[in-house]
Amino acid sequence: MNTNVDNTAPAQKYRTSFLQEVEANVEEGHWVKMCMQCGVCSGSCPLGKHWEHPPQEIFMMIRAGKREAVLTSESMWMCTSCYNCIVRCPRGLPITHIMHGLAHYAKRVSLVPDNQQTAKFAQLFWNNLALKGRVNELRLGMALYFMNGLGEGIKTALKMKDIGIDLAKTKRMxxxxxxxxxxxxxxxxxxxxLKKAQELEAARIQPQNA
Ligand code: SF4
Ligand code: SF4
Incomplete structure (x- = not known):
């Protein structure tokens, strides 16, 4: 009997470890393998031409095992949840959710580039909300102005000062x-x-190559 025969089922054999990681850890990640690379999602995405890798390409890269290129990409952070892709995908992939799931997972495994603006704002929003259980819009706005440094913050605050004064005068702020x-x-x-939710989430994440 030939003991060198690879008895791994074909479907299992061609699933890269990164695809398995995505299936285990990314919201709706188990759908990625269903993509037939028709390109409808990328063609339908209003931001498609600005993406480093449009959704179709991201799915192909996941299947090709390009873990770092996918998780350090700017692309999934650009999804605006317009749902154009979801309504048009002939395979019914929940593309929007996968994009947000990938962004979330990239953050969990610390692969988001430091200068990723959407990720930075998301963190500011979260910090603001978690502090008092509600969003303090004024503090969030100021944090956004100063997100990229003191100089830029001062410049933006001065540019917006008339609007701020009007909002205060009319008691909107x-x-x-x-x-x-x-x-x-x-x-x-x-x-x-929040603490309990974070504990549950941490327990759910499976290590790479599990
Ligand atoms: S529309 Fe659906 S099947 Fe077509 S490339 Fe996009 S995700 Fe894949
Ligand atoms: S939901 Fe996101 S990925 Fe889909 S078309 Fe809109 S912006 Fe593009």
Whole structure:
């Protein structure tokens, strides 16, 4: 009997470890293998021509095992959730969710480039929300201005100052919110809920090549 025969089922044999990692860890990642590379999603995406790798290409790269190129890509961060691709994909892939899932996973495994603007803003938004259980829009706006350094922040704040003054005059903005603002009623309950969700998420992530 030839003991060198590879009995791995063909479908299993051609699944790269990165595809398996995506299937295990990325929201709706198990759909990636269903892509037939027709290109409808990339052609339908309003931002398609600006993407480094449009969705069709990202799926092909996942199947080719290009882990670092995919997870360090800017592309999935550009998805605006317009859902054009989902309604048109002949295979019914939940492309939007996969894109956001890949962005989230890239963040979890620390492969997002430091200067990725959407990721930076997402982190600011999260920090702002998690602090008091509600979004403090004034502090979030200021954090956005200063996201890329003091000089740029001052320049943007000066450029926007007239709008800020008008908003304060018409009571659409309360400058006192800059000092912290109010929190939701059950802040400690909210924080416990976030902590539990983070624990569950951490337990769900499977290591690479598992
Ligand atoms: S439209 Fe669907 S099947 Fe076609 S390339 Fe995009 S994801 Fe793949
Ligand atoms: S949902 Fe995202 S990937 Fe799909 S068409 Fe819109 S921007 Fe492009």
């Amino acid at each position: 309360n400058p006192m919110e800059l000092l912290g603002g109010h929190s939701i009623k059950d802040l400690s309950g909210f924080k416990n809920m």
